[in-house]
Amino acid sequence: MALPHLIKYVYTNGTDEVIRRGKKIHAIGYVELVEYDELLGSVTFRVKDDSYATYYKVYIQKFADPRALSVRCSCPYNLGDICRHEAASLIQLQEMLDKNLLQAEEVEYDQRHTVIKMKTIDLKTIKLLSGPENFTAAETYLRTGKANIESAVDEVVKARVEIDGKNYPVVIRKNEERNFDTSCDYLDTKHPLCLPKVIVFLQLLNAYGPNYFDSIRNWDKEKNKLLEAYGYSLNDDLKGKFEFAYKEGKPFLRVLDSSIKRINPLQAQKPKPVEVAVVAEEAEPETSFKLNGAAQRVGVVLNLHHRSYPGFQFEAIQGEPDDEQKQFVGKVEKTDLSKYVNVELFPESDRALIPALRRIQDSELTKYLNRNSPFSGIWENIIHHESEELPAETKHLVVEYMQPKLKKLLNEVADSPFVFILPTAKPFKTENLVPLGIETDVLVPFFKVQQKNKQYEISCWVKINGADINITANQLNGNLLFLYNDNLYSWRNEEDVNRVETFMPKGTIMITKSTWPMQLLNLVLPLAKHYQVEFDATLISSYKDGEPDRKLLLQEKGDYLVFQPIFSYKGFETRPGDKDEIIVPDGDKVMIVHRNKAVEQEFLQKLEALHSNFIRPDGSQNLVLKGADVLRNNWFFLFVDAMKEMRIPVYGFEALKNFRFNTAKPQTRIQISSNTDWFDAKVDIVFGDQKVTVAEVKRALANKQQFVQLDDGTLGILPEEWIKKYSLLFRIGEGKAQNLRLSKYHMTVIDELYNERNEEELFMQLEEKYERLRGFKNIQELAPPAHLQGLLRPYQAFGFQWLNYLSEVSWGGILADDMGLGKTVQSLSFLQHYRDTHHGLKALVVCPTTLMFNWENEIRKFTPALTYHIHHGGERTRSKDMLQSKNVIITTYGTLRSDIKLLVEMEFDVVVLDESQAIKNPASKVTKAASLLRAKHRLCMSGTPLQNNTFDIYAQMNFLNPGMLGSMEFFRQEFAIPIDKFGEQDRKEHLRKILFPFILRRTKEQVAKDLPEKIETILFCEMEDEQRKIYDAYRNDFRDKIMGTIESQGVQRSQLTILQGLMKLRQICDSPAILNEAEKFENHSIKLEELGREITENISNHKALVFSQFLGMLALIRKKLEELGVDYEYFDGSTTAIDREKAIQRFQNDENCRVFLISLKAGGVGLNLTAADYVYIVDPWWNPAVEQQAIDRTHRIGQTKSIFAYRMICKDTIEDKILQLQERKRLLARDLIADDEGFVKNLTKEDVEYLFS
Secondary structure (H helix, E strand, C coil): CCCCHHHHHHHHHCCHHHHHHHHHHHHHCCEEEEEEECCCCEEEEEEECCCCCCEEEEEEECCCCCCCCEEEECCCCCCCCCCHHHHHHHHHHHHHHHCCCCCCCCCCCCCCCEEECCCCCCHHHHHHHHHHHHHHHHHHHHHHCCCEEEEEECCEEEEEEEECCEEEEEEEEECCCCCEEEEECCCCCCCCCCHHHHHHHHHHHHHHCCCHHHHCCCHHHHHHHHHHCCCCCCCCCCCCCEEEEEECCEEEEEECCCCCCCCCHHHCCCCCCCEEEECCCCCCCCCCCCECCECCEEEEEEECCCCCCCCCEEEEEEEEECCCCCCEEEEEEEECCCCCCCHHHCCHHHHCHHHHHHCCCHHHHHHHHHHHCCCCCHHHHHHHCCCCCCCHHHHHHHHHHHHHHHHHHHHHHCCCCCEEEECCCCCCCHHHCEECEECCCCECCEEEEEEECCEEEEEEEEEECCEEEEHHHCCCCCCCEEEECCEEEEECCHHHHHHHHCCCCCCEEEEECCCHHHHHHHHHHHHHHHCCEEECHHHEEEEEECCCEEEEEEEEECCEEEEEEEEEECCEEECCCCCCEEEEEECCEEEEEECCHHHHHHHHHHHHCCCCCCECHHHCCCEEEEHHHHHHHHHHHHHHHHHHHHCCCEECHHHCCCCCECCCCEEEEEEEEECCCEEEEEEEEEECCEEECHHHHHHHHHCCCCEEECCCCCEEECCHHHHHHHHHHHHHCECCCCEEEEEHHHHHHHHHHHHCCCCCCEEEECCHHHHHHHHHHCCCCCCCCHHHCCCCCHHHHHHHHHHHHHHHCCCCEEECCCCCCCHHHHHHHHHHHHHHHHCCCCEEEEECHHHHHHHHHHHHHHCCCCCEEEECCCCCCCCHHHHHCCCEEEEEHHHHHHCHHHHCCCEEEEEEEECHHHHCCCCCHHHHHHHHCEEEEEEEECCCCCCCCCCHHHHHHHHHCCCCCCCHHHHHHHHHHHHHCCCCHHHHHHHHHHHHHHEECCCCCCCHHHCCCEEEEEEEECCCHHHHHHHHHHHHHHHHHHHHHHHHHCCHHHHHHHHHHHHHHHHHHHCHHHCCCCCCCCCCCHHHHHHHHHHHHHCCCCCEEEEECCHHHHHHHHHHHHHHCCCEEEECCCCCHHHHHHHHHHHHHCCCCCEEEEECCCCCCCCCCCCCCEEEECCCCCCHHHHHHHHCCCCCCCCCCCEEEEEEEECCCHHHHHHHHHHHCHHHHHHCCCCHHHHHHCCCHHHHHHHCC
16 A cells, blocks of 8 residues: 555655755644645645744645645745745644544545554554554464564564464564554454554563564664765775664664765765767767857657566767757767756756656656565566566556656646657667657547447547557556657546556457446446446437536535535436536436536526625635535525425435435423522423423533534534523533523513513513512612701612512612712611511621721711721720621721621621622632621622622622522633633623612713702721831921920910921821831822722713812822823913913813822813813812812813812821811801911911811
8 A cells, every 4th residue: 555645745756955954843842733625625734944943834735645735835945846944844744634633524444554653662652553342453463473573574473373273464664754554354444453452562561571672773874874975885894984883773883984075975086977978970070059158958758678667768868959959069968867967067957857856767766666566576576577567566667757748847848849759679779869859749649448249348538639549559567658659648637647557568458248237337428427427329329408407505614514516317417517418328328418508507596595794715616615614504404495396306315424414403492490599491402303401502602613513413503593592591500401490689580581471482480579589670669868868869769669679579789870869878778677676786897998087977977876996906896796886887897897707697687788899800819808797788889890700790690699690610610711812792691681780870860950060079988007006106306396385485486396297197098108208108098999990890981070279199190000000281470371271172072091190289270171070189278269170170060970079088196186176267268268378377276186086
């Protein structure tokens, strides 16, 4: 058996150097697959050169077809038939095919020759390539018997193995790639190694070890190769010149004589010319003419002295041409192609002839045959026994190698006057060389069939110059070429040569009358499909115009489905593109049927019109469609219906693997009933007579497949409308056989199915309780607590009712209104109502540290009847009784994590998580702690429940409604990854349906009509330890200093000291880092952290103005925004008018610019910043007028949005006390005091003492 055709292509077209370097590039791993198209049979490789760090692309087209294979490389070295990069790519491609990496088709092995890719006898590889049964059988065999090793020499082992009374010869040898060629006539098509081969391998391994073949290697060949580099061989006297060293059993050459140098074959001496003859007795002594500077031309001689197949050999001669370049003059010599030839003597047009002629010499042909017949040793034998007839397989190999090269050679020399023929029995002399004509038009055989007496004769002919010439007129012994009237012709392809060969030597095949019917079917009709066959008139019964029976054959090519139309005339099939006439047997005669091309074309057009994405690869008549297009929009069912309507039978379903679709549509019946906390769904899905389980549907949906595997091996298609309707039910439901169970939290899924139900498909039995659950779309109105009725805006009242509805149906939910819309007051309304209706309340509020005092203030303001306790700080209580005595416990996420053991012992009516995105990480300790809390009702509040990705919502929902979104891995695979990574809209829609009842979100724009023009809020911040220590130290220092000054000089004379102290403490409230001190403090700023959190988490896509009186604080904010990746603009008093205008315009018009930093003093007159609707005053002061002016920068004519203004106040600091002092002196502060001095003038000693306390 021959080598794979890809490797054969390398050996046929590559030089030894190209093959060597190609193998090297492949072995190093420099070949990388870039693209593979199974439909077109093409691959593209990226190949790194072995000498330079350069990458080239190699394109291989139609690699599955040896006749159509084409290879192209982008390198500049591709001057011959094949370059090293192409060789490496073809070797890599063959290796991938051997490993079945490119095609899923089953491989059938021919045990006469299989290549086993292992360098030594490897037990693991043998086990893998033989299969468990063969391997076990071989081990059992060797316990009682053994193989008969007949010979083991030169890395070739010949053995015989007797199995069941029959002897099987086994040959194993190492090949050039150092892998194993194996041969045996045992029948096993499933494995590369059959049982006798395994027995021999295991016997050698057990007896001699894995390196046995190295021990029987003939190292003389290797040694000669090493010596050839220096011009020596083992036959020479090597004493004192060379010695061999061995490493790991391999020979290495050591040069002892330093005068011996390597030989460069290109610098070797030109062989001495051998005088053959002269054209004329009196030749010109000197020729002045030179063609392109060359004095020599190359001639080609067809030598007919060659007796072995193919009966001729091409030789090269060289000599000086005449002035007209028509003939040789002077001396002409025969060129020895086995040695170096200096091609510089020849013109450019002749130089390529030397390598072309070398490739068709016996030595190269011998190499090829040895590679492709590794066990026969045929060719060497034939050289010595020329009279023997070659086996057909070897002839085919000769044709395969020689035909394309000869065809190419004839095209190259067609116009040359230096082509000759040396007739048989004539010596190689110039006077015997006869000019030979070369015809470039290839010959194509045709056949004649006639009846002679009681036999039928099939004869083979060719047409030359319009005349019919029998192939026996060929003047050559073989049929590789056709010589007629001193003109040489080549055949169209290898198949033609092999076909002609079957008719030799007589040029005819005679068939007896008794075997004629069988031969007509098996020989003549197949011949007529590919060649012109002329029947004698007596053998033709009639000519008819046929009407075809149409049918369609389905095949698959990778991701494509191929639709192949077939037309049958009188039971004989033909395809589009075949010959126009069909020969059909009619008894002992034939009927010639003319195809009805109009009917065939009409069918093709109708078929092609069924889908707009049909393609015709390489201009063929087959139609091809991508797998995804077959399934899209239920096209497959439309196709099946169309074929039924046209009465076209469709074949090939059973041979398909990826596209073996069941033609039945799914019939679905789902019965849903309700239980205490879940829904049960009994599901029946059938495709014709094939049932499908819930687990199979869930698996298909998880793998994003539109089909399920049925028991009969076919694939049941799930139509798109079916998937759209039912996929969410199967994704979230739990079950395997015919039943699904859904959580009570999945009411929206049930509700949607109910609203769109088909009575035949869906039947529901729901309890009255679940009718109440379905009321989430129409929540009943409920009056808020009496004292809040006038305070709550309409949307806040609905939020209160929604929270109450959730508590009634025992659901948890997220109140996700935009920042500033009053989430706190809505939740407090619910807590108040719960206390009033249940005559008691135990609630836990968990929030960020900065929001604790906001909750405290809101409780005081809106629900003063609720008792509360702030559970925070190092001095916090550990008394459970004390905590349980309060209606509301306010704590932080950090404290929750630390005190979970205490809090988990308490039973709460309600747990509220404010800014619940704090628990978005399911693996964090605070998330785990929150999940441990025991509560009847759970509520989350967040303006941004989803910040970065879909997974943010999982932990929050799992806290509210455990199990609602399944396990963490289920949610990640079913929703998070498809939505975030692939943007799958259907998954996003599914998740929205599930979450819909559990999230209430209103944006500012949606409730704008209910909002006042401005909403001003105080944002309390709690200093952390480092900042608090610095503040307390400065406060104590200034208090002692100021009170001492007041005592000695009075308040009026202490104003400068008071102002200085107030300024320092205000700066520390921002950050100690902005103090103008000799020793700088590190940046400890709770306001900076809180401002960063507000901007990134709460204001969403809104725009904000940030004001500060201190340039140092603005600089810290700038740095913080840059760290967070927030785009901003900035100006202060030093900004020029032009730069200020640029900043304003960019902030107003650029959607990406979300924050404007402004110094309080610079943000005065003339600013119009209506793009912003959030304002942060980082360091508010005693006079609201200055801040009001800043807030009004956004609240101008043209502003269509409500403004939310936040004053950031550090709790228990000078800022907090100024705020309380303002309440006491509101009128004074608003009407009389215009500047800092005025403010200080109106302070009493008690006021100063209070401020610095």
